[in-house]
Amino acid sequence: MIEGTKGTNEKVNTLQEFTLMFWKNQILINDNKIPLGQCTTDILNLNDDYLVEMNDSRNALVVAMKTLFNPNIKKDLATVSEIQNKLNKVLDLEIALPPFHYLIDKEFGHSMLADIFNTKPQGFAALTDRNTHQGEVFYHFIFMLISFIDETIAFKKYISVMLDLYFEKLNKRNEEHYAVGVYSFFTDTKLLNEIRVTMPPILSFDFTQTREVGIEYAPMRNPENEKEYLIAERIVFKSMGAFLHLDFFRALMNGHCPRRCHNCGKYFLLLSGHNTCYCSNMAPNQKKVGDTKTCRDIGAHIKETQKKEKRTPTQQEYDKVYNRLKTRKNRGKLSVDEWNNQVAEAISYMEQNQRGELSDFEYKELMEKF
Structure with a gap:
């Protein structure tokens, strides 16, 4: 050995x-x-x-x-x-x-x-x-x-x-x-x-x-x-x-x-x-210099301000992709045409999952590629 x-x-x-x-x-x-x-x-x-x-x-x-x-x-x-x-x-x-x-x-x-x-x-x-x-x-x-x-x-x-x-x-x-x-x-x-x-x-x-x-x-x-x-x-x-x-x-x-x-x-x-669904680590992408908010701090704020209607896991997965693409567009990493095409593609996958044409696993795999 x-x-x-x-x-x-x-x-x-x-x-x-x-x-x-x-x-x-x-x-x-x-x-x-x-x-x-x-x-x-x-x-x-x-x-x-x-x-x-x-x-x-x-x-x-x-x-x-x-x-x-x-x-x-x-x-x-x-x-x-x-x-x-x-x-x-x-x-x-x-x-x-x-x-x-x-x-x-x-x-x-x-x-x-x-x-x-x-x-x-x-x-x-x-x-x-x-x-x-x-x-x-x-x-x-x-x-x-x-x-x-x-x-x-x-x-x-x-x-x-x-x-x-x-x-x-x-x-x-x-x-x-x-x-x-x-x-x-x-x-x-x-x-x-x-x-x-x-x-x-x-x-x-x-x-x-x-x-x-x-x-x-x-x-x-x-x-x-x-x-x-x-x-x-x-x-x-x-x-x-x-x-x-x-x-x-x-x-x-x-x-x-x-x-x-x-x-x-x-x-x-x-x-x-x-x-809880939020960790206690330092939250990423904090806007203010010296800001020390944790994800749990931000999560408490999100819970207070979020809409009353509860979005489905399928919609939540789309929301994450949408926000990710929006950030890239705002930083100039995506053109307006690329932004529109990729958002339309993500919406198509979401609708296919909602109709049962894509399993949850297949949907998640596709969305993670954005």
Whole structure:
């Protein structure tokens, strides 16, 4: 096993296998107390550029590994260094994600191939030969790195659709209503198929209700009172998908749920007992210099001034696109003709959705392209 350097309650964590302590509605990592669902929320807030970079780096690493494991290609220091750089790019992107940035050192593995190539030629030959034990272990390590990227991208897609299309319709925010949202999502086979066909083939990950983990129990000091001891649940994960799956669904069981802010569009973690559609982060695009209003501050104003008639989710999606296009026109990024054509196109999509000619998922996908 290719080891990391940070431990969790005497467990050595690696990218292939990592252990986390769960207690009440929190994840305990050394001195960090992370609310259930916060890691999921952080993944949901990964921007498109980061996801594209992850996918491009993944593909580059796949090509590099074909070269590395090809016995007919002679390896020199320049080739090995180039492959190491592609490996480092993937490591950097993955170690920056939760929970790895709590568990794995930033420089982990960054000189692995080059060091072995320079100091242990026979060891390097064994490492790059899948017929050896070392080669099979290393190949599995690379496969896991690639799988983590696939799992993260797929998880973000499925959960964001579930939250936006089913959870936003819920009348209340609690465990019972979250269960209704989950059930409605998983029984919507048409929607699940629509999501699946929009994604590239991902052989290593499928979004299901079942994931495998290892469960242990361990005594530890009470993080709220050092004089007391308690028994915590220690869970061993061997994939990113398994961890995110547990973090999200266990959060729902405890009344925690990520929600998209109705002002800035980013996700925030809605804790048990709370029900708001605005986050507490600094609101974007504030007009006055020195203005420190949060989205929640602005949301309170919006609620006071909004019209009495409640617009449907379809109309709300159109409103977001309309406002986005209007901002671009006002900034000179769209001509009047482009503005008119794109608004007309958005109206057409809205009307098709209202007539049932476009599903909610198809409609949302089209509107996000504006």
